[in-house]
Amino acid sequence: MTNEEKTAAAAFLDIADDYLAGGYRKTRAPRVYTGGGERESPPGEGEIRAEFQGGASGASKAEPAASETEPAYDSLEPAAADEAVPADDSLEQVAADISRCGRCGLCSTRTNTVPGEGASRPLVMVVGEGPGADEDISGRPFVGRAGQLLDRMLDSKGKIGLSRSVNCYIANVVKCRPPQNRNPLPDETAACLPFLRRQIRLLKPLVILAAGNTAAKALLDTTEGITRLRGSFAAFSLDNRDIPLLPTFHPSALLRDEGLKVPVWNDMKTLRAKLCELDAGYAERMADTPL
């Protein structure tokens, strides 16, 4: 067998193995046969980090060739999928791609995908963890108890003045419900992040509000916990542009622990101050609304 034939056979066997094991493709490092031995790049951290960061590091990843008959991103693994965004991408296209996604095991237990909803040019994009039971049934993000609290936090009786119907977009790190509301697994997060990055590219939010540990860690590519991260702006980098990102506690955490209300209110005031800096219209509106 030539090295090319070995590479093709290994790729076929990987696909067969994935489908027999779980019915969906796994993220794998490319197998390269040179001379007598196989060199398999270790999957792990570096690759997942590149996946979180996108941009130049993602672009240098080895990719399968694009199909000529259908959008390449549909059949490729996550990192490659992120690169292969159509030139005329749109929120509707992202939602359509999410609706037929089978990149991780969550597709087998979901009722509906939950791409996100809100203003198409938002001041703030809120990113949560993943859909819960209510969201899975309705296909809409943050509609259960935590969602209702999130809506109240964002408006705060007009003092923050944000809402999904006017100036916010609300989405999650993963777009399908993790069973029993468990935290998304690293491979599920990595598989779904390209969709979130496409949404951020299209929405161009002035600020991202990362609600909870999963969102803050995934977007900032850090292992630091939310208790330390919250309350201070960090930068989310995408396409050589930094978007201010404010981590705060997840509304579900507030429902469990009333003591978090004060820090979250402080975070909302920090958010308001940043938006006043960045958007003259918002600043003007807030000038008439004392804290």
Ligand code: URA
């Ligand atoms: N929790 C989340 O993180 N997202 C939702 O959409 C609902 C609850």
